[in-house]
Amino acid sequence: MRSVTLLGSTGSIGTQAIDVIGRNPERFRVDALSAGGSDLRLLASQAAMLHVRTVAVADPAAGPALTTLLREAGAGDVEVLTGPEAATEVAGRGSDVVLNGITGSVGLRPTLAALAADSTLALANKESLVVGGALVKAAVRREGQIVPVDSEHSAIAQSLRSGASSEVRKLVVTASGGPFRGRPRAELRDVTPAQALRHPNFAMGRVVTTNSATLVNKGLEVIEAHLLFDLPFSAIDVVVHPQQMIHSMVEFVDGSTIAQAGPPRMLVPIALGLSWPDRLPDVDVGIDWTQAASWEFLPLDDDAFPAVRLARQVGEAGGTHPAVYNAANEVCVDAFHDGTIGFLDIVDTVAAVVEAHATTGAGDAGSVEGVLEADAWARARAAEILKSV
Structure with a gap:
C-alpha cells in the first residue's frame, strides 16, 4: 500500500x-x-x-x-x-x-x-x-x-517504454487547438472570457482553460517536455489534434511512431501518477473501435497563436526567462477575466515582458529566492504594461 x-x-x-x-x-x-x-x-x-x-x-x-x-x-x-x-x-x-x-x-x-x-x-x-x-x-x-500527470507528458512517458532513449528522434505533443481553433488573429480580438472558458474536451480551472485557449498551456508543455525528457526544443513538435484521442507521440530513429490513445479524460494519467510504473485495472473506459470515427491532425497557426513560438524562445534562453513567461501570463489571465484587457493582449503583454526581461535579467535561476524575484519582477512589469493597454 x-x-x-x-x-x-x-x-x-x-x-x-x-x-x-x-x-x-x-x-x-x-x-x-x-x-x-x-x-x-x-x-x-x-x-x-x-x-x-x-x-x-x-x-x-x-x-x-x-x-x-x-x-x-x-x-x-x-x-x-x-x-x-x-x-x-x-x-x-x-x-x-x-x-x-x-x-x-x-x-x-x-x-x-x-x-x-x-x-x-x-x-x-x-x-x-x-x-x-x-x-x-x-x-x-x-x-x-x-x-x-499532464496527459501529454504521461503519453510520452508511456510511449517511451517502446524503445531506448538513444533511439528517440523527436516528441510530438498534441494540442486540441482550444475553442478558437481555425480562427485568424483578427477574429480573436473581441472574444470574451466566457468564450475562452469553453474548452472543447476538458473541464479545467480558469487559468488552465484560458491558457488552453491562448495556447500558453501548450507553450508551457513544450518547456516541460524539454526538461522532463532531456531533448532539445528542435526535437519537440506540436500538432493540433482536435479530438484529443491521441495524447502525444514519440517518433523513433527508424521512422516508427508510437502514440498513446484514449478518451480525452485525465483518469489514466492521474492513476499512473499514483501507481507508476504499474497500471491499475478499469481506470477508464477504452476507445470503442466498433464505432466509425475520424481523427484530424493540423499544423499549428503561429500567427494567430504565437504563445508556443514564444515559449520556445524563452525555453532556449533558459535562466529565469520561463519563470517570467509564466508569471506575466498569470497576471494577464486575471486581467482578461476582470475585463480590463482583450484576449490578444494576454500573449502580446507576455511577449513585451519577456523582451524587457532580456535587458534587465531580473532574478537568479540558481535559487528559489532568485526565481521568485524574477516572478515578482515579471508580475510588476506586466501590471505596469497593462495600465497602458
Whole structure:
C-alpha cells in the first residue's frame, strides 16, 4: 500500500485522484490533503471520507471554519495547517507519493519539498517545473522520481517504454487547438472570457482553460517536455489534434511512431501518477473501435497563436526567462477575466515582458529566492504594461 499526499485536492486533478483512490482502497492510503481554501466544505468531506491525518489550507484565516466543518463531517482528530507554507509542509513529510495538483508557480516550493523528502512526485503542476527548471532537476534524487500527470507528458512517458532513449528522434505533443481553433488573429480580438472558458474536451480551472485557449498551456508543455525528457526544443513538435484521442507521440530513429490513445479524460494519467510504473485495472473506459470515427491532425497557426513560438524562445534562453513567461501570463489571465484587457493582449503583454526581461535579467535561476524575484519582477512589469493597454 502506498501512502499519498494530495495537493490541490478540491480542484479537478485532486477530485479525480480521489475517485481513483476510492476505487483502489487496497492500493493507497491518503495521509494529507492540501487546498487553497475556496471550498472548505468539500475539503472537510474529503478528509472525513479518506480518514486523513492532516489537512493544509493556504488561506491563513480558514482554520476556525475548517475545524468546525471537519467536526461536522465526522473527520475525527485531524491536524489543521494554514498559511502559504502549509502545502510545502505536508509535501515534505515523506509520503510515498505526492500528487501536486496546485495551479501556478506557488507549486514550486511544494514540488521541491516532495523531492527533498524522496517522495515520488506525481506532477500535474507543470508551472513548478517550468519556472524552477534547473532547481527542480537538481533536486531529483533518483531515476523516475518525477512522474508526469499532464496527459501529454504521461503519453510520452508511456510511449517511451517502446524503445531506448538513444533511439528517440523527436516528441510530438498534441494540442486540441482550444475553442478558437481555425480562427485568424483578427477574429480573436473581441472574444470574451466566457468564450475562452469553453474548452472543447476538458473541464479545467480558469487559468488552465484560458491558457488552453491562448495556447500558453501548450507553450508551457513544450518547456516541460524539454526538461522532463532531456531533448532539445528542435526535437519537440506540436500538432493540433482536435479530438484529443491521441495524447502525444514519440517518433523513433527508424521512422516508427508510437502514440498513446484514449478518451480525452485525465483518469489514466492521474492513476499512473499514483501507481507508476504499474497500471491499475478499469481506470477508464477504452476507445470503442466498433464505432466509425475520424481523427484530424493540423499544423499549428503561429500567427494567430504565437504563445508556443514564444515559449520556445524563452525555453532556449533558459535562466529565469520561463519563470517570467509564466508569471506575466498569470497576471494577464486575471486581467482578461476582470475585463480590463482583450484576449490578444494576454500573449502580446507576455511577449513585451519577456523582451524587457532580456535587458534587465531580473532574478537568479540558481535559487528559489532568485526565481521568485524574477516572478515578482515579471508580475510588476506586466501590471505596469497593462495600465497602458
